Amino acid sequence: DQQVKQNSPSLSVQEGRISILNCDYTNSMFDYFLWYKKYPAEGPTFLISISSIKDKNEDGRFTVFLNKSAKHLSLHIVPSQPGDSAVYFCAAFSGGYNKLIFGAGTRLAVHP
């Protein structure tokens, strides 16, 4: 049973426009959420995170929104750049279990 779901396997966006990547989770025990970016044959790199006590966190072009009632979070990238093309993973952390669970990832392609 997938506890963290990224239902869109891929997304294509034009350079300069907004990219919106979505993530849903099922376990209400998750209390911290993270987004990672991954290139082929490399380890994921941390992008941005949000605590369950917040509903928004912003870092430059990246903003993460959390809707706890809907158990949904999203990553907004604006403006999108070709260098943003990668696979983006949503992850959820349960402090009670010290366990980090990842979604299946969304492949973002930003084209000129």
Place this chain on the structure above:
Amino acid sequence: DGGITQSPKYLFRKEGQNVTLSCEQNLNHDAMYWYRQDPGQGLRLIYYSQIVNDFQKGDIAEGYSVSREKKESFPLTVTSAQKNPTAFYLCASSTGWQGTEAFFGQGTRLTVV
């Protein structure tokens, strides 16, 4: 420089053989994790460890074993019981406390020949 190191980067194994993947971190992190990534799929948790001498099974632990004898090291053994071991393996570490991200190694690609 602090970081997390996986070795080797590429590994080939004959069917029926056990093989051990190394993961070392000098970040003084308590928690360490092993994930597996298959083509077109996400990261699936194999094992994780919160402290030395303690570890728990993740979602796909069958056919794998781990040890955590030192804080810095969390080796993963892929045994002959693992039916489909060819994959990209990623090790990560974190402080284990809310509010901090996990750091990943560069991964080991294991191929069974």
